Amino acid sequence: MPDxxxxxxxxxxxxxxxxxAIATRLAEDGAVIGIIEIDAEQGEETKELLRKAGHRAEVxxxxxxxxAAVERAVAGFESTLGPIDLLVNNAAFTDAGDIDGIALDDWHKEIDVNLNGTYHCLRAVLPRMKARHSGAVVNISSxxxxxxxxxxxxSAAKAGIINLTQSVASEYGRHGVRCNAVLPGSVRxxxxSWEIRVRKDPDVFTKLARWYPMGRVAEPEDIAKAVSFLGSDDAGYITGVALPVDGGLLAGMNVMIDEFILESKD
Ligand SMILES: NC(=O)c1ccc[n+]([C@@H]2O[C@H](COP(=O)([O-])OP(=O)(O)OC[C@H]3O[C@@H](n4cnc5c(N)ncnc54)[C@H](O)[C@@H]3O)[C@@H](O)[C@H]2O)c1
Incomplete structure (x- = not known):
């Protein structure tokens, strides 16, 4: 287990x-936790859950x-919790459907939260890690x-995050800083966006399972385990990777093969 x-x-x-789930896992692995969260009430709830379990956490x-708000949060954590060893860029937002239907404001918001927001956090944390010649970043892409x-x-923002991960890995490796991305498939x-789909069909996660070679969608803890590994010293020579944590979804088109190719051999 990562330490x-x-x-x-x-x-x-x-x-x-x-x-x-990531905050909980990292706390269980021994880390002190700082949370940056737009939803103050929910952020407080996570902090209290961690504290009740005996962990140190601030939000x-x-x-x-x-x-500017991100810079203030990062400076505050460095003075209250100590130097930041790991940054996990997890915050994200989407609710927009297809290219035809997306409103211009929605396009801008999704790029802003998902890509620019991630960059703001990197911008605040990386100079501090560089000065200490130590640190790791895990970006949650998809x-x-x-x-x-x-x-x-x-999706365009999540693709941008993968490229940004490679930029950071390439530019900061010499400064002792690693940067990797995790690419979840469907996570319960x-x-x-899941709320909308579950309202339409309460069985959506069960129905989705057939598309996954491992026969199920992910639980948040599946993603947290991968983040904990990539952020830890156990992954000390791994940087610049985009790791799918997707039960095999990207490995192949299993449903097409099962239904149209293997079936035709019968
Ligand atoms: N759930 C999935 O199926 C799935 C699949 C692939 C990737 N992911 C990625 O995993 C991560 C977490 O997804 P989730 O399903 O837990 O989403 P979620 O919506 O449940 O959680 C996202 C969190 O980010 C916070 N947030 C949103 N905008 C913010 C902002 N501007 N500033 C600060 N905080 C903000 C929200 O309040 C929320 O707590 C995201 O990066 C998402 O893109 C999720």
Whole structure:
């Protein structure tokens, strides 16, 4: 199990779903936790859950699209919690459908939160890691960053995050800083787009399972385990990778093969 004793991890968007699972996992692995979350109430709830479990955690209510607010949050964590060893860029937003239907404001918002917000956090944290010649970043991208699975603005931003991960890995390796991306497939959370789909069809996660070679969608903890590994010293020579944590979704088109190719051999 990765050992984060004596380390500080900052996670964005840890008030819900995957971010909360990542914060919990890293705390269980020994890290002190800083949370940047736009939803103040949910951020407080995660902090209290961690504290009740005996972990040290602080939260700052901030919007990652506000670069100055992110800088203040990061400076605050460095003085209260200590130097940031790991940044997890997890906060994200999408609720927009297809290229035809997306409103211009929605396009801008999705690029702003998902891509610019991630950059704001990197911009605040990287100079501090560089000065200490030590640190790691894990960016939460998506399988949408490498294939079409709907949500075009979100997907373009998630593709941008993968390229940004490579830029940071290339520029900061010599400064002792690693940067990797995790690409989840479908994860059972209550984010805005899943809420819409579950309202339409309460069985959506069960129905989706057939598209996954491993026969199920992910739980938030599946993603948290991968983040914990990539952010830890166990991954000390790994940088610049985009790791799918997708139950095999990107590996092949299993449904097409099962239904149209293997079947035709019968
Ligand atoms: N759930 C999935 O199926 C899935 C699949 C692939 C990738 N992901 C990625 O995993 C991450 C977490 O997803 P989730 O399903 O837990 O989403 P979620 O919506 O449940 O959680 C996202 C969190 O980010 C916070 N947030 C949103 N905008 C913010 C802003 N401007 N500033 C600060 N915080 C903000 C929200 O309040 C929320 O707590 C995201 O990066 C998402 O793109 C999720």
């Amino acid at each position: 984060y004793s004596g380390k500080t991890a900052v996670i964005t968007g840890a008030g819900h779903g995957i971010g909360r 700052v209510a901030a919007d990652i699209t506000d670069a 399988v949408n960053g490498v294939r079409y699975f709907g949500n075009p603005a979100y 959370t209550q984010n805005a």
